Amino acid sequence: MRRLPVFADLRAFLAHLGGQGQLARVTAPVSLRHEMTAVQLAALRRGGPVLRFEAHDGPDMPVIANLFGTKARVAAGLGLELDQIPAFGAFLASLRSPEPPSGLRDALSHWPVLRAALRARPRVLHHAPVQRQGRAGLDALPVQTPWPEDGGPLITWPVVLTRPHGGEAADLSRYNLGVYRAQVLGPDRLILRWLAHRGGAAHHRSWQRAREPMPVAIALGADPALLLAAALPLPETVSELGFSGVLRGARTELVAARTVPLMVPAHAEVIVEGWVHPGEIAPEGPFGDHTGYYNAVESFPVMRISAITCREDPLYLTTVTGRPPDEPSVIGEVFNELALPVVRAQIPEVLDLWLPAAACSYRMAVVRIDKRYPGQARRVMMALWGMLPQFSYTKMIVVVDGTLDVRNWDDIAWAMATRMDPARDVMLIDRTPMDYLDFASPLEGLAGKIGIDATTKIGPETSRDWGREMQLDPAHEARAEALLAGILP
Structure with a gap:
């Protein structure tokens, strides 16, 4: 089914998009406060390319934006072209409730499903590119402040990894990956805004009941399959780590975090590690949201940073959330097409x-x-x-x-x-x-x-006779088109 190569990391995806003329370098100085938001949204509304900001007023690290600004790039992140999305949606529906094969020939026809199941099992590495270097604190990252009335710098594309209390770091099937807002409070603290129904919040409640600090890891600049697996609204029984392997067409590679008992994506650009202590909360916001309005200020858990590791010459991936069109709404359009076969199956x-x-x-x-x-x-x-x-x-x-x-x-x-x-x-x-x-x-x-x-x-x-819808004979409509083709421009 796949026509595109496997993208093991963000860099491979950017190299592919660059070869398609879908990557532009912005060399003029741009401010991380509000101005970068305007540039990103202007590019998205024009159907423009991925942006690589080379010069900005933050720490020396290139900023990548507008990654999924078009449906074609979202599809490419899944390893597909746009015309393959409906078929892939049908394939995902079959993974939810696969029919048992009736014989050898039928079993061979199910091979794509079997192969996807194999790709769903992550591989654990002993050494990883994301742990080649370290950063002293969050102030070493070029974090945007997107909107004029925002409460502070906001990490907008974090893949937050958590697990429930009582589990083991090696029990990957119980991990939750979610994209949650993360407000930077200082070099060693940030706020994780997870809503009560989300997986991260459920895990947090389990650690709070045990009155123990909760280990958390945040992957910044993950590969497109992991990003989309964390962003898509998957059923609670589906592992995002496993599902990312299905999307990628290759097993997800992980490595043990340095300071917390968690496994983290080996090929992300940056990993932020830390702990959420019981009862420690702080007021978050306000921030501009996908509704087109600023949220009210509310309290959410605080994460204390214990380590930041990164690749050599790391990239910082960002996005902007606002009234559609924005990146989440573009991703949502593709999800609409993926969801249709799942809906029709039920x-x-x-x-x-x-x-x-x-x-x-x-x-x-x-x-x-x-x-x-x-x-x-x-x-x-x-x-x-x-x-x-x-x-x-x-x-x-x-x-x-x-x-x-x-x-x-x-x-x-x-x-x-x-x-x-x-x-x-x-x-x-x-x-x-x-x-x-x-x-x-x-x-x-x-x-x-x-x-x-x-x-x-x-x-x-109804108790009335229903009206009959008016329709022309299709042959007459085709004849009309043929006649007018030589008359009208």
């Missing part, structure tokens, strides 16, 4: 699904179904809300049917205007889980949901 009547990037990538969903029975649209809504954790934060679902394009706002508006009655076809649910960053919700972490049935009504759904 809800077969779903034909298409769109999570509009403008709606913060997950707060609204438009679904097209194969309408077969009364009440089907409501069943699909409830199934989606309960299927994956990220859909529990989807506050609005619009269901359509027929041949409508769910990515076309005109089709969506037409369906809602002609197939939906507000009193009959709107389902409201109160006090359901919601991202507490949603300022529109009346209660923190709890909000309502709305489902809109904009499908053709059948059976007991």
Whole structure:
């Protein structure tokens, strides 16, 4: 399936993108405070290349930005081209519930699945590039302050590695990898902002119950497969370390951290090691977020740094989070395509699904179904809300049917205007889980949901004769195109 090479580290990925004309060096001086944000977002909105900032007002270390600023680069990070994304989504769906092979021939046809399982097992090294050098403190890293009202410098692409209390460092299946905001408080302290439902927070609670300090490691500048595995909303039962091997097409290589009992990515650019002590918290923020608003100041755990190791001539990877379009929303668009086969495997009547990037990538969903029975649209809504954790934060679902394009706002508006009655076809649910960053919700972490049935009504759904949709004969439409081709420019 893979047409692209294996990218063992960030440098290999950048070399590949450079060969494709997708890497630009910025040699003019740029400030880490706010100005670099403006340059990154301007490049992303133009569909521009990865940026390598050579000159800035921070420590001497090149800054890499806009890495996943286009869908094509997100796909490349998965080792794929854009046209391979749907097939890869189907492959991932098969990994969730593979069918047992019925014989030798069938077993050989399942070889890609078996090979992916082998690649999911990480390999442990004794020596690693990321431990060639050391840094004295966080002030040796060129950390951005992205937005004008931000509370301080913010590490924006950290892959945070944790494990639960009672586990062993070698038990990699129990590790959690997450991308959490990390506010720099000083050379040896930062704040980890993990929300209560995330894996890192669950691990933290287990260490707090034992009243013991929790070991934490942060990988900066990891390879694209590890970055995407940590960023994608995977099921809780799927190991991000193992899944990164499936994405990469090669086993993830790890090494023992120097000062904490954890295994860390051997080919990252920088590893930050440290401890989170029970009860030690600090006010975090405010920071600009994916909603397009600044968050309120809240307290989160403090990590005390015990060591920083890095590669020779390390690179610092950064990003900016804001109102879409931003890198997370671009990644979310690709996730939309990867998720569709997974959704269809559990809800077969779903034909298409769109999570509009403008709606913060997950707060609204438009679904097209194969309408077969009364009440089907409501069943699909409830199934989606309960299927994956990220859909529990989807506050609005619009269901359509027929041949409508769910990515076309005109089709969506037409369906809602002609197939939906507000009193009959709107389902409201109160006090359901919601991202507490949603300022529109009346209660923190709890909000309502709305489902809109904009499908053709059948059976007991209506007492009236339903209108017949007007359509021209496809042959006549083709004839019209042929006639006009020689007339119109």
